[in-house]
Amino acid sequence: MLEFYKTFEDGTRKIDAAEPGCWINAVAPTEEERNYLIEEIGVLPEFVKSSLDEEESSHIDYDDDFRQTLVIVDYPSADDEQTGEDFTTLQYTTLPLGVVILKGYIVTISLHENYNIEDMAQQRIKGIDTRLKTRFLLLLVLRISQRYLIYLRQIDRLSSRTEMRLHQSMQNKELIQMLGLEKSLVYFSTSLKSVEITLNKIMRGKQIKLYEEDEDLLEDVMIEVHQAIEMCNIYSNILSGTMDAFASVISNNLNIVMKVLTVITIVMSIPNIIFSFYGMNVDGLPFASSIWIPIGIAVVACAIATYIFSKKDMFH
Incomplete structure (x- = not known):
């Protein structure tokens, strides 16, 4: 042009x-x-x-x-x-x-x-x-x-x-x-x-x-x-x-997200460990008379772990 x-x-x-x-x-x-x-x-x-x-x-x-x-x-x-x-x-x-x-x-x-x-x-x-x-x-x-x-x-x-x-x-x-x-x-x-x-x-x-x-x-x-x-x-x-x-x-x-996910994974793995322990096909397990006792132990253990991780500011 x-x-x-x-x-x-x-x-x-x-x-x-x-x-x-x-x-x-x-x-x-x-x-x-x-x-x-x-x-x-x-x-x-x-x-x-x-x-x-x-x-x-x-x-x-x-x-x-x-x-x-x-x-x-x-x-x-x-x-x-x-x-x-x-x-x-x-x-x-x-x-x-x-x-x-x-x-x-x-x-x-x-x-x-x-x-x-x-x-x-x-x-x-x-x-x-x-x-x-x-x-x-x-x-x-x-x-x-x-x-x-x-x-x-x-x-x-x-x-x-x-x-x-x-x-x-x-x-x-x-x-x-x-x-x-x-x-x-x-x-x-x-x-x-x-x-x-x-x-x-x-x-x-x-x-x-x-x-x-x-x-x-x-x-x-x-x-x-x-x-x-x-x-x-x-x-x-x-x-x-x-x-x-x-x-x-x-x-x-990204590191913070990975840390939070790791902590959540640890807390959620506690019930799995307890239920796996009581799920073994053996006799003489302690507190095995009722299903509510392992559930209570798992809940208490999760609560203690959550409290400890919260104190250490691991959820932020």
Whole structure:
């Protein structure tokens, strides 16, 4: 899918075809659309290929001959999956978004639709101007860093909710959920560090021309990225410690259940021992004149055993 946007005096709006100074948005482009970007717009084939590679990490690349710059930025993505009553599993990952800056155009290329591009297209971000390519790039990266912060807060709330379930749970579902969140934090941390390295290269101004009015915006982006990295590290440490603690708690709960079951088995085996003794086919057994005497002995023995185990707090 190809979309074209351009900023006019009255704002940014969608146009029908590419014009100088416009923004071209390519989402999961077909072979024909890729050829259009390469042959008509002039985007380098390797830039298109890198932008559509799911394993690509954040980096910046520049071609001197064609005077084109490729900036790959990993953005966060989340998928909801309902697994039970009021229990939602969120799987977080990161995907690459390619931004190609070339003469006359700025092109964004991605494999999937994402909120960041939608926010730019719907003008939910102030100051967008497709003619100001550096500012456009920085605003896009700022929105992506803010999206990281939103998802990190979601992870924190979800981990807290899962932790509450773990207080009374002896199943693996909650631990698996927290393991998935911890893995998501690893993805986020790795991608954010790559984004930070890319921003440091942009800050040098060698591959992308920086203007004086963009310096404050770049500082804001760096602050957001640093904050996201710190939050990611904090949540990761907390989640790791929580998982270890609750793994021990679940194991301890299982031991308590096994202890209670063992005590109940011992108490219930006392009547069986007594009745087996009086059930032997021999003469001269004590108190064998009446059936109620063995029953009474069994009841008294069970009561004594229950009292002793209760005193030792073996039923909790």
